[in-house]
Amino acid sequence: MRKGILPIVLGIIIAFAGTRLVACAGPVWPNQDEQRFLDAYRDYVDKNATDDQLDRADNLFVETVQVLRETYVFDVDTAKFVDDAIAALPKLEETTDRSPDNIVGEALDQSLHDLDPHSAYMSEDMFKRLQESTEGSFAGVGIVIAQDEDKQIRIVSPIDDTPAARAGLQPNDRIARIDDHDMKGQPIAEAVRLMRGRVGEPVKLGILRKEKSFDVTIKRAKIEVPSVTASVIDNDIPYVRVSRFDANTLEQTQDYLQELKEKVRNPRGIIVDLRRNPGGLLDSAADMADQFLTKGLIVATEGRGERKMRTYEADRSSYFDGIPMVILLDRGSASGAELMAAALRENGRGVIIGERSFGKGSMQRIMPLSGGGGVKITTGYYTTPENHIVQGNGVVPDIEVQLKDAEEFDREIDLAHALPPRRRDPRKTITTVQADNCAANIDIERLGNGGFHPEDQAPNPQTDEIEPQDGDKTADNAQADKGEPPHDEVLECAVGYFNNGMLAQYRSQVEPLLRAGL
Numbered sequence: 001m002r003k004g005i006l007p008i009v010l011g012i013i014i015a016f017a018g019t020r021l022v023a024c025a026g027p028v029w030p031n032q033d034e035q036r037f038l039d040a041y042r043d044y045v046d047k048n049a050t051d052d053q054l055d056r057a058d059n060l061f062v063e064t065v066q067v068l069r070e071t072y073v074f075d076v077d078t079a080k081f082v083d084d085a086i087a088a089l090p091k092l093e094e095t096t097d098r099s100p101d102n103i104v105g106e107a108l109d110q111s112l113h114d115l116d117p118h119s120a121y122m123s124e125d126m127f128k129r130l131q132e133s134t135e136g137s138f139a140g141v142g143i144v145i146a147q148d149e150d151k152q153i154r155i156v157s158p159i160d161d162t163p164a165a166r167a168g169l170q171p172n173d174r175i176a177r178i179d180d181h182d183m184k185g186q187p188i189a190e191a192v193r194l195m196r197g198r199v200g201e202p203v204k205l206g207i208l209r210k211e212k213s214f215d216v217t218i219k220r221a222k223i224e225v226p227s228v229t230a231s232v233i234d235n236d237i238p239y240v241r242v243s244r245f246d247a248n249t250l251e252q253t254q255d256y257l258q259e260l261k262e263k264v265r266n267p268r269g270i271i272v273d274l275r276r277n278p279g280g281l282l283d284s285a286a287d288m289a290d291q292f293l294t295k296g297l298i299v300a301t302e303g304r305g306e307r308k309m310r311t312y313e314a315d316r317s318s319y320f321d322g323i324p325m326v327i328l329l330d331r332g333s334a335s336g337a338e339l340m341a342a343a344l345r346e347n348g349r350g351v352i353i354g355e356r357s358f359g360k361g362s363m364q365r366i367m368p369l370s371g372g373g374g375v376k377i378t379t380g381y382y383t384t385p386e387n388h389i390v391q392g393n394g395v396v397p398d399i400e401v402q403l404k405d406a407e408e409f410d411r412e413i414d415l416a417h418a419l420p421p422r423r424r425d426p427r428k429t430i431t432t433v434q435a436d437n438c439a440a441n442i443d444i445e446r447l448g449n450g451g452f453h454p455e456d457q458a459p460n461p462q463t464d465e466i467e468p469q470d471g472d473k474t475a476d477n478a479q480a481d482k483g484e485p486p487h488d489e490v491l492e493c494a495v496g497y498f499n500n501g502m503l504a505q506y507r508s509q510v511e512p513l514l515r516a517g518l
Helices: 032-044 051-071 078-092 100-113 124-134 188-195 249-263 282-290 336-346 475-481 489-498 502-515
Strands: 019-021 120-122 137-140 143-147 153-158 174-178 202-209 212-219 221-224 228-233 237-242 270-273 297-302 308-313 325-329 351-354 362-368 374-383 399-402 431-434 444-446
Touching (some): 032 051, 051 100, 051 374, 100 120, 143 188, 174 188, 228 249, 237 249, 282 308, 282 336, 297 336, 325 489, 336 351, 351 489
Parallel strands (some): 019 362, 237 270, 270 325, 325 351, 351 399
Antiparallel strands (some): 143 153, 153 174, 228 237, 228 444, 297 308, 297 374, 362 374
């Protein structure tokens, strides 16, 4: 491991993360402002709440305000924060769970979201699930699910060699019930929650398959979900897709890179695909970039008052050193994916093709609270090797490839209470092309067992361990029904960059700039 990196078991993934887990301070006495909230929230809790429950909830609030005061990326007006938390209480009158912990947690969550979109309170259950997701494994049945237009939970595919696959579940099966809970109209988050459990515990699924309906009981098992897949394109282009950065990403990547190195003796180029990658563990993203860099700064963090807090330097031997590289980004590439792409380009290693990325360049820390649960607090900005900041700006591709009929898409800067941008990279896109103008037929040989491939799935379907962002059915899901991979025009355009495709004419413009560090 790189010197100074926290043990990977301490990292916690978030939706777009690059996150660290640290310990909170113990119980502290409330100040005058904090006491105002402690007096106010008691009017909204269950009248039968015990003194111990109230004391634990009091400490939860005071600890959180202390963390904000000491670590938030900007100075926080704690008196206003308390006022906002008090103002949130009347909105909780219809809440069914009126325990002190839940009332305080809900008020905290709303007030934290008013600071920025990524700061949040997490209940004990949410905190545990977040920890599980960083490990790249979970206890469940092993299926990829989506929600169709009829608000039914649909199986996109069972993951190979899992209890769901062995039980004979098939793509396009509908899950009507989970342990006798009717799932019609229920969100995917509820299906995720109900299918989780302890290893060896059974879960009963009510399945609809065409005109048939039947029940199947499946024992939960530890499910390993790959974050990396790899292929060989047109016999001589290694292709690595990274769908997120978790605790297993580096090991999976190194295994694939070694296999690709042995399989492709004279590579024409290499493609690293970071599209739809929402981020994850910062250490993992930095280690991934380090696989292709022999030296140079990868990323740094900048805290309150633009104080530099931490740096990640390349110190590994480089795979495919000297081989031309393309990095694929799109509007769904965020956080660690953006930082990895910027590090490779700014160190002169690769050309970015695709779309401007999401623009999430803030750092969160996950801090456990002494009474259970935790808080996710924004503590800084990430800076690229050339001291640019991704937050609110995104990473601009060297060559932009536009998809036909692309829908409008909110980026980080469009989110409510988004942190302000700083120090934008002045680079400009060299050219913009339409994807269907440069697409071409390519031959893809997949490595591995040929099972679950994240690149074949739309961003929306979810495995049953991950909280969904959007469960609606998409056109790509319809292709998944037939077992056919979606037509990937952007990838086809990128392959053309290495040979005689439409984008090849720009090699002479882009690569000298890379070598010059521009």
